[in-house]
Amino acid sequence: MFERILIVLLYIVLGSVAAFHKLNGAFIPKWFAEKFETTFLNAFPGGLHLAFGIIIALEILIPLSFIISLFRKEFQANKPLSFTILGFRMSLVLFLILFFGSFLTQNYENGALDFIYFATTIFLMRFVSTPVHRQIQG
Numbered sequence: 001m002f003e004r005i006l007i008v009l010l011y012i013v014l015g016s017v018a019a020f021h022k023l024n025g026a027f028i029p030k031w032f033a034e035k036f037e038t039t040f041l042n043a044f045p046g047g048l049h050l051a052f053g054i055i056i057a058l059e060i061l062i063p064l065s066f067i068i069s070l071f072r073k074e075f076q077a078n079k080p081l082s083f084t085i086l087g088f089r090m091s092l093v094l095f096l097i098l099f100f101g102s103f104l105t106q107n108y109e110n111g112a113l114d115f116i117y118f119a120t121t122i123f124l125m126r127f128v129s130t131p132v133h134r135q136i137q138g
Helices: 002-023 030-036 047-071 082-104 108-129 132-137
Strands: none
Touching: 002 047, 002 082, 002 108, 030 047, 047 082, 082 108
């Protein structure tokens, strides 16, 4: 149970800090526009705004989902993990988007990190989904 709470808190902090930083600057930061200006995302009117908006929306919805899961006490044994799983799934979608963006701009080192975040999220989602009594028994 303790580990479940810490994992949820980790995703709350990560998502909240990322969203906070993005919301405190220009809606399309200069670095984002420059990074994707030569990609097909910029070929569509408002494409960069839409892409950046989706990322921010997920970075807001992910911690919100995990906060709701805490209030619903989903970290307790035998509680349905509805919002916890939703938060993990949205995290997977976000990391997939970031991975795609990294490879689109040929930033393979960052893409490798995005892949690690994706794989780690799958592992943590499976860990949290495992019934507590199974975790204790081995």
